[in-house]
Amino acid sequence: MNRRDFNQLLSMGTAGILMPSLPAFSRSVTPEQLLEPGLDVAIKKRLADAALNTAKSKGATYADVRIGRYLNQFVLTRENKVQGIVNSESFGVGVRVIVDGCWGFASVGDARDESVVAKATETAIKIAKANARLLTEPVQLAPQKGFGEVSWKAPIKRNAFEVPIKEKVELLLSCNAAAMQNGANFVNNVLFQVNEQKYFASTDGTYSDQDIHRIGPSFTVTAVDPQNGRFATRNSLSAPMGMGYDYLQTNPADKLTGVTTRYNKGYDMLEDITAAAKQAKEKLSAKSVEAGKYDLVLDPSHTWLTIHESVGHPLELDRVLGYEANYAGTSFATLDKWQTKNFNYGSPVVNFFADKTQQGSLGLVGWDDEGVKTKRWDLVKDGILVNYQAIRDQVHIIGENESQGCCYADNWSSVQFQRMANVSLAPGKTPLSVDQMIKDVKKGIYIIGDGSFSIDQQRYNFQFGGQLFYEIKDGQIAGMLKDVAYQANTREFWNSCVAVCDEKDYRLGGAFNDGKGQPPQSSAVSHGSSTARFNGVNVINTARKI
Amino acid sequence: MAILTQAEAKRIIDKALSYAKADETSVSLTGGRTGNIRYARNSVSTSGEADNLALAVTAVFGKRSGTATINELDDASLEKTVRRAEEIAKLAPENPEYMPMLGPQTYLQTNTYAESTAKIDPEFRAKAAFDSIGPCKTKNLTAAGYMEDTTGFTSIGNSKGLFGYNRSTGVDFSITVRTADGLGSGYANPDVNDVTKLSTKAATEVAMSKAVASVNARALEPGKYTVILEPTASVELLQNMMFSMDARNADEGRSFLSKKGGGTRLGEKLFDERVNIITDPMNAELPLSPFGGGGGGGGGAGRFGGGSDGRPQEKVTWVEKGVVKNMPATRFWAEKKGIKAIPPPTGIIMMGGTESLADLIKSTTKGILVTRLWYIRAVDPQTLLYTGLTRDGTFYIENGQIKYPVKNFRFNESPVIMLNNLEALGKPVRAGGHLIPPMKIRDFTFTSLSDAV
Numbered sequence: 001m002n003r004r005d006f007n008q009l010l011s012m013g014t015a016g017i018l019m020p021s022l023p024a025f026s027r028s029v030t031p032e033q034l035l036e037p038g039l040d041v042a043i044k045k046r047l048a049d050a051a052l053n054t055a056k057s058k059g060a061t062y063a064d065v066r067i068g069r070y071l072n073q074f075v076l077t078r079e080n081k082v083q084g085i086v087n088s089e090s091f092g093v094g095v096r097v098i099v100d101g102c103w104g105f106a107s108v109g110d111a112r113d114e115s116v117v118a119k120a121t122e123t124a125i126k127i128a129k130a131n132a133r134l135l136t137e138p139v140q141l142a143p144q145k146g147f148g149e150v151s152w153k154a155p156i157k158r159n160a161f162e163v164p165i166k167e168k169v170e171l172l173l174s175c176n177a178a179a180m181q182n183g184a185n186f187v188n189n190v191l192f193q194v195n196e197q198k199y200f201a202s203t204d205g206t207y208s209d210q211d212i213h214r215i216g217p218s219f220t221v222t223a224v225d226p227q228n229g230r231f232a233t234r235n236s237l238s239a240p241m242g243m244g245y246d247y248l249q250t251n252p253a254d255k256l257t258g259v260t261t262r263y264n265k266g267y268d269m270l271e272d273i274t275a276a277a278k279q280a281k282e283k284l285s286a287k288s289v290e291a292g293k294y295d296l297v298l299d300p301s302h303t304w305l306t307i308h309e310s311v312g313h314p315l316e317l318d319r320v321l322g323y324e325a326n327y328a329g330t331s332f333a334t335l336d337k338w339q340t341k342n343f344n345y346g347s348p349v350v351n352f353f354a355d356k357t358q359q360g361s362l363g364l365v366g367w368d369d370e371g372v373k374t375k376r377w378d379l380v381k382d383g384i385l386v387n388y389q390a391i392r393d394q395v396h397i398i399g400e401n402e403s404q405g406c407c408y409a410d411n412w413s414s415v416q417f418q419r420m421a422n423v424s425l426a427p428g429k430t431p432l433s434v435d436q437m438i439k440d441v442k443k444g445i446y447i448i449g450d451g452s453f454s455i456d457q458q459r460y461n462f463q464f465g466g467q468l469f470y471e472i473k474d475g476q477i478a479g480m481l482k483d484v485a486y487q488a489n490t491r492e493f494w495n496s497c498v499a500v501c502d503e504k505d506y507r508l509g510g511a512f513n514d515g516k517g518q519p520p521q522s523s524a525v526s527h528g529s530s531t532a533r534f535n536g537v538n539v540i541n542t543a544r545k546i
Numbered sequence: 547m548a549i550l551t552q553a554e555a556k557r558i559i560d561k562a563l564s565y566a567k568a569d570e571t572s573v574s575l576t577g578g579r580t581g582n583i584r585y586a587r588n589s590v591s592t593s594g595e596a597d598n599l600a601l602a603v604t605a606v607f608g609k610r611s612g613t614a615t616i617n618e619l620d621d622a623s624l625e626k627t628v629r630r631a632e633e634i635a636k637l638a639p640e641n642p643e644y645m646p647m648l649g650p651q652t653y654l655q656t657n658t659y660a661e662s663t664a665k666i667d668p669e670f671r672a673k674a675a676f677d678s679i680g681p682c683k684t685k686n687l688t689a690a691g692y693m694e695d696t697t698g699f700t701s702i703g704n705s706k707g708l709f710g711y712n713r714s715t716g717v718d719f720s721i722t723v724r725t726a727d728g729l730g731s732g733y734a735n736p737d738v739n740d741v742t743k744l745s746t747k748a749a750t751e752v753a754m755s756k757a758v759a760s761v762n763a764r765a766l767e768p769g770k771y772t773v774i775l776e777p778t779a780s781v782e783l784l785q786n787m788m789f790s791m792d793a794r795n796a797d798e799g800r801s802f803l804s805k806k807g808g809g810t811r812l813g814e815k816l817f818d819e820r821v822n823i824i825t826d827p828m829n830a831e832l833p834l835s836p837f838g839g840g841g842g843g844g845g846g847a848g849r850f851g852g853g854s855d856g857r858p859q860e861k862v863t864w865v866e867k868g869v870v871k872n873m874p875a876t877r878f879w880a881e882k883k884g885i886k887a888i889p890p891p892t893g894i895i896m897m898g899g900t901e902s903l904a905d906l907i908k909s910t911t912k913g914i915l916v917t918r919l920w921y922i923r924a925v926d927p928q929t930l931l932y933t934g935l936t937r938d939g940t941f942y943i944e945n946g947q948i949k950y951p952v953k954n955f956r957f958n959e960s961p962v963i964m965l966n967n968l969e970a971l972g973k974p975v976r977a978g979g980h981l982i983p984p985m986k987i988r989d990f991t992f993t994s995l996s997d998a999v
């Protein structure tokens with residue numbers, strides 16, 4: 001399921017369409033099985049060594065093996081009904097080798113025996129040898145020191161799988177009831193939880209055992225005006241997070257009040273859904289926007305998606321080089337622009353960094369899927385393009401000899417490749433609150449939450465919607481608007497950024513299912529920002545009559 | 547390869563059902579092989595092949611259902627899986643919208659399987675890639691492409707005597723060709739059941755000619771233009787519209803088919819009277835599975851619930867002379883509303899005329915030829931307004947001839963409005979798993995320019 005399908009899933013109303021398929025190569029299990037410990041680390045090491053030894057003895061110059069157990073749980077509800085609960089487990093081994101300068105990959109499900117893993121390794125070697133005949137560019141793999149036997153656990157306070165289903169169902173249904181009481185006609189409310197148990201080993205001498213958790217609460221509230229034949233929706237302002245059940249806090253301490261409440265590392269679903277029901281109704285009679293140029297004030301619950309599309313993707317080196325030309329696309333941010341050292345990606349207040357060590361983020365992990373320790377690095381500094389996102393077989397192209405640690409595969413059965421790190425807009429360096437920012441805006445729109453999104457294949461031209469739009473007149477919020485979307489060119493847009501609020505306003509948004517590759521793989525990634533202001537952006541009115 | 551015959555599949559499903567103790571039990575057995583080859587920068591980047599065989603059991607007690615899956619088919623595994631589905635069902639919350647399973651059904655015999663596709667091997671895939679990369683290399687163009695072939699079977703059965711079996715094959719090929727200077731790009735995306743009908747070389751040549759012809763595009767002002775949409779351009783907009791026709795959403799007031807004051811727009815003329823849209827699993831060019839993937843009850847959990855409940859796929863007229871004639875509904879909603887429970891459309895056939903794309907161009911005084919629309923996203927579900935961009939070959943037409951390439955546009959348009967502004971329809975061709983005619987549309991709304999190639 002790609003990101004779009006997932007969004008569609010959340011916004012569809014019918015029972016028939018709502019149920020998700022089991023993820024590929026997975027089986028349906030009981031909730032209790034999600035808490036079973038999986039293979040002992042000593043057995044995983046034996047399986048890994050079977051792969052590495054086979055690879056070395058058959059002429060591989062490099063090999064890595066991933067032993068992965070992927071656990072998912074969906075709880076789906078609408079109004080006062082549980083539509084379904086899906087628990088799934090997927091376990092298997094993926095082996096990647098370099099032979100004759102060429103990659104080969106093979107995988108095997110339910111592998112608990114060394115001979116099965118050795119056989120998969122032999123298949124990977126055969127594929128590498130076959131592909132080597134058509135090879136034009138031999139792999140140049142950046143060196144990587146081995147870390148020995150290491151482990152990493154996501155810093156969660158409460159494992160979501162330990163929470164009884166009953167408690168989750170009660171939470172969702174009580175929130176749905178609150179929405180209905182506050183004017184909603186329909187509610188779809190979904191809770192998605194993931195645990196990736198990943199063991200990685202390579203011929204470099206790393207054996208890493210990692211335990212990764214993610215949680216994604218998400219609802220859509222719909223209000224209908226049958227007299228006028230209109231309807232409006234408001235989606236949750238939650239973010240999918242690299243956290244445990246602790247994200248779902250009642251009355252979290254770090255929320256932000258204002259025109260509507262926004263959340264940081266704790267999410268109060270009941271409060272948000274109650275507001276959503278009222279706001280969906282309010283949207284029905286909101287003023288339709290007058291098209292034109294506006295100064296935009298963008299909340300982090302919105303900006304994450306603009307960052308994702310217009311900064312995260314164009315700075316993926318495989319896209320820049322053309323490896324994604326037939327699917328995700330290429331990039332305007334070509335190497336020659338980077339080489340000038342003065343390409344203004346944005347205004348001087350714009351600083352983007354990639355960071356797979358950020359607490360609470362979806363991309364948070366100790367080591368990436370080719371044994372590189374994760375880190376933080378700059379992409380755009382004081383507005384200038386300074387770097388890309390690259391992995392071990394790419395970094396030589398940008399003159400570096402160490403990978404940035406953003407290699408990922410979505411399953412043991414998928415081959416790992418370069419995926420987006422958490423790419424974020426750094427908070428402003430001088431103290432600035434949202435209220436202070438709005439006070440200076442004469443004619444503007446304050447946008448909260450993510451909505452419709454579309455960008456071209458080289459990431460120049462984009463259009464974004466949102467969940468909530470508020471008109472700003474002479475420094476004051478003047479009421480709700482509807483039918484708003486803004487269109488811009490990536491470089492012009494980020495160069496129109498005149499201010500970014502300080503770190504007190506910094507929050508994460510993100511996507512569970514970012515799609516890339518053929519066959520497509522999904523990846524979860526967060527993007528942080530503080531509220532930011534963009535001057536003179538083109539806003540269109542999206543209302544039509546049919 | 548894990549392609550079981552109908553008799554083998556029936557034996558396994560019957561065996562699994564023989565262990566069942568629940569009120570209702572359904573079994574779904576699927577298997578097959580998927581192979582792929584991917585290339586970029588004129589070089590193969592990955593290729594692979596995977597077999598799979600999976601059996602799923604859904605057990606139902608009252609309105610509680612549970613699904614368990616397995617990929618081993620010995621008797622002990624079958625029994626274990628049936629017991630596990632029953633355990634999961636007993637713990638599941640009640641689904642008030644659960645519908646009892648269907649009894650025996652009569653399914654059409656459709657022609658979805660081609661031996662030629664089933665025989666594809668790694669050598670064949672390598673040659674398909676070579677046939678695409680070779681011509682590009684010769685002309686100093688850069689190819690990036692992907693071919694995926696699938697050969698599989700689906701069999702369903704349940705404790706009420708329903709049984710169905712179908713084999714199918716399919717190949718999807720996409721190719722993007724770019725000029726060395728990055729100023730031109732072309733695309734083609736044929737899909738077939740029978741691989742003898744696919745030439746990766748011919749498809750690549752289409753993409754090559756589009757790439758070369760699209761270099762040095764000129765900028766036109768955004769605005770309303772007459773466009774000729776190739777099927778690759780219009781298919782996703784049409785598909786999105788057809789997938790938004792659900793009866794329940796319309797009844798609930800949250801669909802483009804909801805009526806002011808309540809009710810639906812079934813029976814209303816919403817489009818130009820030349821618009822006729824059907825689905826037909828027996829169509830020779832676009833054969834489809836005669837049933838959905840399940841066999842379980844409606845509204846049940848997991849991949850086997852909902853619309854995939856073993857309902858037969860039959861010929862359905864969705865739009866006739868511009869009038870909405872049918873809307874899909876779940877069995878639950880159909881019973882509640884006393885309407886026919888028509889499964890959601892797959893394999894859309896939009897009827898057209900006899901004219902070719904060239905004929906449509908010839909009859910155009912001023913217009914824009916669009917090869918492809920991309921990154922299409924819903925802007926307003928109320929009006930089915932979508933946004934997205936042209937790409938891989940956008941050309942200005944004047945007095946019946948292609949004059950020059952133009953820069954890509956962003957559009958904001960609704961397929962409902964588009965199908966009212968119809969000027970002409972050509973001969974339908976297969977695109978993205980549907981049969982779609984090239985179409986000429988007036989007043990198509992382009993809202994901004996893109997520098998992307």
